[in-house]
Amino acid sequence: MYRTHFIPLFTLVHTSVVLAATVTYNWEVTWVWAAPDGFGRPVIGINNSWPCPIIEASVGDTVVVNLLNKLGNETTGMHFHGINQINTNAMDGSVGSSQCPLPPNYSITYSFTADEAGTYWYHSHNMGQYPDGFRGPLIIHNPQDPYLDDYDADMILTVSDWYHDQSQTLVSKMLQPNNTRFEPPRPESALVNEGSDGHIPIDPGKTYRIRIINFSALTAAFVVFNALQMHIIMADGTYVRKEAANQLRVVAAQRYDVLLTIGDNGLQNYPFLVALDTNEDYTSKNASPSVAYHTNFTGQLVNDPKGNLKAKSVVEEFFPADDSLLIPFDEQPAFGPVVKQWVLNFDYCRDANGYPRACFNDTTFIDQKVPTLYSVVSLGDNNTEVAAYGQVGAFTIGYNEVLEIVINNHDTGIHPFHLHGHQFQIIERPKSNAGNWTGTRLIPATPVRRDTVAVFAKSYAVLRITANNPGVFLLHCHIEWHVEMGLSATLIEAPERLMNYKIPQDFIDICEVQGIPTEGNAGGNDLWYNTEGFVTINPTSYVGALYYDDSSSSTPTSTSTLSSTSTKTAPRPTKTTSPSSQKQRHKRIGNLLE
Numbered sequence: 256m257y258r259t260h261f262i263p264l265f266t267l268v269h270t271s272v273v274l275a276a277t278v279t280y281n282w283e284v285t286w287v288w289a290a291p292d293g294f295g296r297p298v299i300g301i302n303n304s305w306p307c308p309i310i311e312a313s314v315g316d317t318v319v320v321n322l323l324n325k326l327g328n329e330t331t332g333m334h335f336h337g338i339n340q341i342n343t344n345a346m347d348g349s350v351g352s353s354q355c356p357l358p359p360n361y362s363i364t365y366s367f368t369a370d371e372a373g374t375y376w377y378h379s380h381n382m383g384q385y386p387d388g389f390r391g392p393l394i395i396h397n398p399q400d401p402y403l404d405d406y407d408a409d410m411i412l413t414v415s416d417w418y419h420d421q422s423q424t425l426v427s428k429m430l431q432p433n434n435t436r437f438e439p440p441r442p443e444s445a446l447v448n449e450g451s452d453g454h455i456p457i458d459p460g461k462t463y464r465i466r467i468i469n470f471s472a473l474t475a476a477f478v479v480f481n482a483l484q485m486h487i488i489m490a491d492g493t494y495v496r497k498e499a500a501n502q503l504r505v506v507a508a509q510r511y512d513v514l515l516t517i518g519d520n521g522l523q524n525y526p527f528l529v530a531l532d533t534n535e536d537y538t539s540k541n542a543s544p545s546v547a548y549h550t551n552f553t554g555q556l557v558n559d560p561k562g563n564l565k566a567k568s569v570v571e572e573f574f575p576a577d578d579s580l581l582i583p584f585d586e587q588p589a590f591g592p593v594v595k596q597w598v599l600n601f602d603y604c605r606d607a608n609g610y611p612r613a614c615f616n617d618t619t620f621i622d623q624k625v626p627t628l629y630s631v632v633s634l635g636d637n638n639t640e641v642a643a644y645g646q647v648g649a650f651t652i653g654y655n656e657v658l659e660i661v662i663n664n665h666d667t668g669i670h671p672f673h674l675h676g677h678q679f680q681i682i683e684r685p686k687s688n689a690g691n692w693t694g695t696r697l698i699p700a701t702p703v704r705r706d707t708v709a710v711f712a713k714s715y716a717v718l719r720i721t722a723n724n725p726g727v728f729l730l731h732c733h734i735e736w737h738v739e740m741g742l743s744a745t746l747i748e749a750p751e752r753l754m755n756y757k758i759p760q761d762f763i764d765i766c767e768v769q770g771i772p773t774e775g776n777a778g779g780n781d782l783w784y785n786t787e788g789f790v791t792i793n794p795t796s797y798v799g800a801l802y803y804d805d806s807s808s809s810t811p812t813s814t815s816t817l818s819s820t821s822t823k824t825a826p827r828p829t830k831t832t833s834p835s836s837q838k839q840r841h842k843r844i845g846n847l848l849e
């Protein structure tokens with residue numbers, strides 16, 4: 256199971272001498288057998304082990320990941336969520352956008368500066384692979400953390416939905432013409448720290464910095480520490496003025512750093528609730544409670560291991576803190592004046608073959624022949640022409656111009672929208688049913704910044720960035736199933752500054768071995784307006800990472816890619832539900848509300 260990591264503080268004495276280091280990870284991406292909720296299945300791990308390890312660095316360090324794909328049967332790639340990749344856009348890891356897929360038995364080296372402290376995570380940005388397990392925490396420590404004196408210990412709390420089928424199977428079923436309601440796959444269970452135990456040792460009288468990360472493919476996580484009050488100190492990669500909160504809604508891919516003080520009451524355990532919600536504001540009207548609320552999880556902060564470990568965390572009413580009201584620690588004012596506005600209307604849609612898709616402005620995102628960044632760096636002066644990039648929803652902005660992004664969500668669910676390369680300002684983010692944006696009236700003096708925002712049902716969000724990070728950055732829903740439905744668009748930021756940007760040779764090499772052109776427009780043509788080879792029709796079959804299980808073999812060890820240690824503890828897959836002990840931990844919100 257995923258361990259809770261108590262990271263020793265570097266020092267309690269602030270020091271001004273900081274030596275930058277290089278932290279290097281040599282990783283092989285491998286299939287691993289695991290049973291985090293009691294149900295054995297193949298997952299994507301690192302160096303034959305799962306959960307995937309933590310990446311840790313200090314501000315100013317260089318992080319290097321030498322990534323070798325040992326999946327054998329599938330390509331991969333690695334994105335560092337929340338890292339802005341200033342001057343290192345080629346390291347963003349967005350397959351199809353900033354790089355070619357990494358083929359089996361090839362390696363590439365990701366290298367970037369850990370420039371902003373905070374709680375981040377890494378995950379595959381290729382073919383729905385992170386719900387299959389390829390994800391982990393990425394922590395950038397700050398020896399000069401403004402809250403360093405306010406806590407005694409540091410820990411990570413990851414929450415996630417979890418599926419018993421692999422992504423390829425789930426997405427193939429979802430992308431069928433008979434899916435007329437655009438239903439995403441529904442998870443089987445909830446994981447905390449990549450396991451189903453949820454017992455976290457703590458000491459009385461101490462204050463913990465808890466780094467909450469939502470790894471989910473679909474669900475928002477509602478987090479409550481029962482009687483203990485949280486104090487938010489960070490939202491995604493942004494320090495905020497300390498703000499008390501009793502309940503948090505953490506949508507997929509978001510992070511919160513909170514301080515939690517344990518009373519000095521001697522031996523006592525503290526239950527906490529992680530309730531996964533299918534982004535329907537906990538009020539799913541059409542789904543039965545068993546569908547909507549079966550993934551509740553009660554964990555325990557434990558300092559009395561022999562005491563009561565079965566107490567429930569009871570929530571009477573859901574009233575999560577409003578993150579749009581947080582104030583950034585640096586009190587940076589709203590960016591302005593706005594030079595360009597990018598309006599994105601999200602609707603579900605159908606492709607030419609009647610398959611369910613998700614659209615921005617009536618267009619679904621389709622991967623092109625040439626990764627967009629490689630087109631941008633090779634088209635010279637013509638790289639400002641959005642028509643050169645094919646069906647990737649390209650939008651350009653000049654260097655240092657202020658961009659306002661408006662997302663109108665026409666769906667009845669909440670969607671977590673993420674922009675690569677920036678911590679954007681949230682100018683406005685009203686409640687559900689506010690309708691389309693009709694013009695902002697009130698601009699907050701010091702808007703909060705983060706990299707993933709919950710856009711509520713039938714409502715909108717207004718975001719701003721200053722375009723000071725030349726590069727190609729995806730803007731997409733972080734529900735992984737919606738990415739696979741095409742709910743992405745592409746921000747091409749300061750293309751005039753990318754004409755001489757050098758793509759590292761190992762990244763070029765992996766394209767060439769797969770016959771993928773690395774120059775020209777979306778179709779690999781020298782003339783930017785030549786649309787030959789553009790991909791304009793979605794494929795009707797879905798290709799994804801799928802572990803090849805030789806079911807004719809009687810023992811798992813006959814399959815060489817399985818980890819022998821994990822096969823001893825994890826049962827082979829059977830079409831049964833999770834163990835009853837697991838079910839008991841899933842307290843239904845429906846019950847709690849009664």
Ligand SMILES: [Cu+2]
Pocket residue numbers: 669670671732733734737742
């Ligand atoms: Cu979505």
